[in-house]
Amino acid sequence: MDRRPPSFYFLSAFFVLFLLFLYGPTFTIGILSFQGPQGGLTFPMRGVSMHWFADLFQEQAVGDIWGAFRRSFALGLMVMVTTVVVSVMAGLAFRKRFAGSAVLFYLAITSLVIPSILISLGVGLIFNQLGLKIHWATSGFGSQLTWTLPFGLLIMFAVFNRFDRSFEEAARDQGATAWQTLRHVVLPIIAPSLIGVALFGFTLSYDEFARTLLTAGSYNTLPLEIFGMTTNVTTPVIYALGTLTTLFSFAVIGSCLLLVWLMGKRRARFGSDAGKGL
Structure with missing residues (x-):
């Protein structure tokens, strides 16, 4: 058996330190949230x-924790659905080259490199200039889409670039219309990717702070509420809140991964049954 070189142990130790750097703060918050009634920060x-x-x-003496949670949850669902729908439509549209497609693509993803606080400021100013009320469900919704949509577009563009068009051709040969081909062939095949886009849309919205800071209006989302609590809450209740929100995020991610796994099992079973039929 070959001995591992010293570089292996060095890189392994470096990777462990990297994981501690990533998850150490989360574990620390989780541990401190289980303090006794006389516990401190x-x-x-x-x-x-x-x-x-x-x-x-x-x-609570300060803040509106559960109201902020409901707003973040509702906003996350709105952003998730919009991101999935727009990303799929854009992915279908970009399957064929058209004039200005490259420019439009780069404009769509440019918001990823613009500082988030500037996006928030810009959206807030636009709403003010148009005489519209700044609210988490309107201006906040719009500013968060500038963050989630580029990720959704990049995923769907990659998916459709690898998509085998022979499936669509076979459906059309059987007399399927364009809508039937999309509904019964294309969407079921790319369903795991759609779940991934939905997961990106929801989690990025649920945790977003900077792009919501100046566009939420009078009612805070959960990240803004937690930030406000850091200035006036001096008990581990804020750690308990952080632990619960983290567990909620992991639950959403786990649910999506389970759904993808179940869809993969179902597809494999159908494929096996079809093979036996032949």
């Missing part, structure tokens, strides 16, 4: 309990 811990999680469900 730093180590050492003063007892272990679920006190601060229970406290979250009591009326």
Whole structure:
């Protein structure tokens, strides 16, 4: 058996340190959220309990935690659905070259490199100039789309570039219309990618702070509410909130991965049944 070179152990140790750098703060928040009733914001811990999680469900002296959560959840769903629909439509449109397609593509993804706070400021100014009310469901929704749509477009462009058109040709040979081909052939095949785009849209919106800062209006989303709490909350209840929101994000991601896995199993089963039929 060949001995591993010293570089292997060095790189392994570096990778472990990198993981600690990524997830260490999250684990620290999670641990501190289980402090006892007399616990503070730093180590050492003063007892272990679920006190601060229970406290979250009591009326808070400051902030509107659950109202902010409902707004972030609703906004995330709005952004998710819009991102999926627009990304699919754009992916279908860009399958054929047309005049100005390259320029339009680069304009669509340029917002990824523009500082987020400038996007928020620009959207807020536009709404002010048009005499429209700044609100999380309008201006906040628009500013977040500048963040989620480019990711959705990049994913769908890659998916359709690899898409085998022979499936569509076979459907048309069987007499299927363009809509039937899209509904019964194209969309089922790219369904896992659609789930990925939906996941990107929801999670990026749910956690977004900078692009919502100047466009949320009088009602905070959850990231803005948590930021506001850091200035006036001096108990581990804020850590409990952070732990629950993190678990919620992991639950959403896990649900999407499970759905993709189930779809893959179903497709493999149908493929096996079709092969036996032949």
